[in-house]
Amino acid sequence: MLRTLSPTEQHGGALGFIMREQREVASAMPVSPGETPRKEYLNTYESFKEELKLAFEPPQNEFRSRAEFLDLQQSKHDVHAYAQRARYLVSNVVTDPMDEATKVVTFMKGLRDGPQKSKGSNVRCFRCGNMDHFARECMAPVHSSQGRRGDTGYRHGRTKNAKDQ
Known part of the structure; x- marks a missing residue:
């Protein structure tokens, strides 16, 4: 193979x-002395x-780059990687360059639909109680008078009855 x-x-x-x-x-x-090659x-x-x-740079490379650019899709890549790939493919097309309108339409057509996915949007911090991060990433200050939230999400050092008094 x-x-x-x-x-x-x-x-x-x-x-x-x-x-x-x-x-x-x-x-x-062979060139003899006195004779110009x-x-x-x-x-x-x-x-x-x-x-x-x-x-x-074989001649087919430009054709392949043009065809790949026209079929380019973002798929699982982020926008930055998608834009870099598009720029690279367009830079390979030199003899008959594409006009800006074609480049823009092709680029926009290949983008994924929908909002950008954020990492961990449904994660709650057990330290401060806010969304979008874990306790190990929490930047909130810890106040000794309030205590810390444990892994279970309940306040330690206080009881329900102590709150009412």
Whole structure:
């Protein structure tokens, strides 16, 4: 069974392939002293850069990024992660960029409906009695005259009858 190569392995393999190919071309066309090498066999920065671009950014990558952006959904991710993914995919589309209206409509279409879920909205603190946090996270000061609320939620040190007196 074949495994998928990581991007680093893909880039390393592509770079090795390009360098080996350039060495083979250079060794196949020896240049005698006094003779200028042919232009197509020169290892110029521009040709090297173009070959690297072809190896690292295959032409289908832009098409895939555009298609993935147009189908992008927030799903279980938070808005920040969703926005980062959308920005990354849009940045891959360079030859025929999308207009702002398409970007906005696609982004808004992919957002989840409904209010943002808050963590622990139905949790009551046994220390101060307020909602939305646990006693271990409670920042309320403890007054020794009032006592603390225990794990059962009842005031210790006072009885029901002592309150009435």
